[in-house]
Amino acid sequence: MQFEHSAQLRAAYPDLVAGVVHATGITATADVVPRTAGYLAVARGRLAGGAESGFPEIQAWRRAYAAMGLRPTQYRCASEALLRRLRLDGELPRVHPLVDLCNAVSAAYAVPIAALDLDRVDGDLVVRPARGDEEYQTFAGDTEHPEPGEVTFADTAGRAHARRWTNRQSGWSAVRAGTSSVLIVAEALHADAEPTMNRLVAALVRELTDGWSAPTSHAVLTATAPRFNAETSGGDVGQAVSPGTR
Numbered sequence: 001m002q003f004e005h006s007a008q009l010r011a012a013y014p015d016l017v018a019g020v021v022h023a024t025g026i027t028a029t030a031d032v033v034p035r036t037a038g039y040l041a042v043a044r045g046r047l048a049g050g051a052e053s054g055f056p057e058i059q060a061w062r063r064a065y066a067a068m069g070l071r072p073t074q075y076r077c078a079s080e081a082l083l084r085r086l087r088l089d090g091e092l093p094r095v096h097p098l099v100d101l102c103n104a105v106s107a108a109y110a111v112p113i114a115a116l117d118l119d120r121v122d123g124d125l126v127v128r129p130a131r132g133d134e135e136y137q138t139f140a141g142d143t144e145h146p147e148p149g150e151v152t153f154a155d156t157a158g159r160a161h162a163r164r165w166t167n168r169q170s171g172w173s174a175v176r177a178g179t180s181s182v183l184i185v186a187e188a189l190h191a192d193a194e195p196t197m198n199r200l201v202a203a204l205v206r207e208l209t210d211g212w213s214a215p216t217s218h219a220v221l222t223a224t225a226p227r228f229n230a231e232t233s234g235g236d237v238g239q240a241v242s243p244g245t246r
Helices: 007-012 032-045 056-067 078-089 097-109 191-213
Strands: 002-005 019-024 113-117 125-129 135-137 152-154 182-188 218-220 225-230 240-241
Touching: 007 125, 019 191, 019 225, 032 078, 032 097, 032 125, 032 191, 078 113, 097 113, 097 182, 097 191, 182 191, 191 218, 218 225
Parallel strands: 002 125
Antiparallel strands: 002 225, 019 182, 019 218, 113 182, 125 152, 225 240
16 A cells, blocks of 8 residues: 655645554554553653643644644644643553554654554555545544545545544544554654654654564655555565655
């Protein structure tokens, strides 16, 4: 499968940098509590110096949401929502070992991370403005349609795997007990996004290797190398692809 951000989206957000990791062999039995604790400690340390709304990573997403015509305090990017919950509640809920790990890493780096069950994604995946006819399934099982122009993760079949870009994932492709093959996507817009993403991707690959012995492929995507190719059969085959090499 191939993952990319549309040319229209990259033109609107030229500073966008994404980290993509494809992993196979994921199970729901891994013990990630010791691993998540370290990342949550980093997040708590940052929060001790001030609320998440002041983080440059979060401010960049707030500007993006305002540019999309959305109220940033009504629709928060996923990492801001996690940090806010951590600040108010002191902990994050446990969902699935992989989701728990991604949430902890997201909080530590203040960067939104999505983890998708690739067996529930049809063909390629493009982050793009919606047409309005895509189908999005909520975690409650209801069907919604993203507003025309709303940024979503859309697959070849026209299914939407996110609402309002990094605000809410779909219940359809959420990681669950039987998930084995995943695509993890982190996205950043702040000034130091590329070095941040290089560190974040390296951390995810290390944790997936140590925690699951999972075969992985990964890339950091920029305007000059905006696409990621991966075989859903697994193996270290992913790569960032420059325009014109598709």
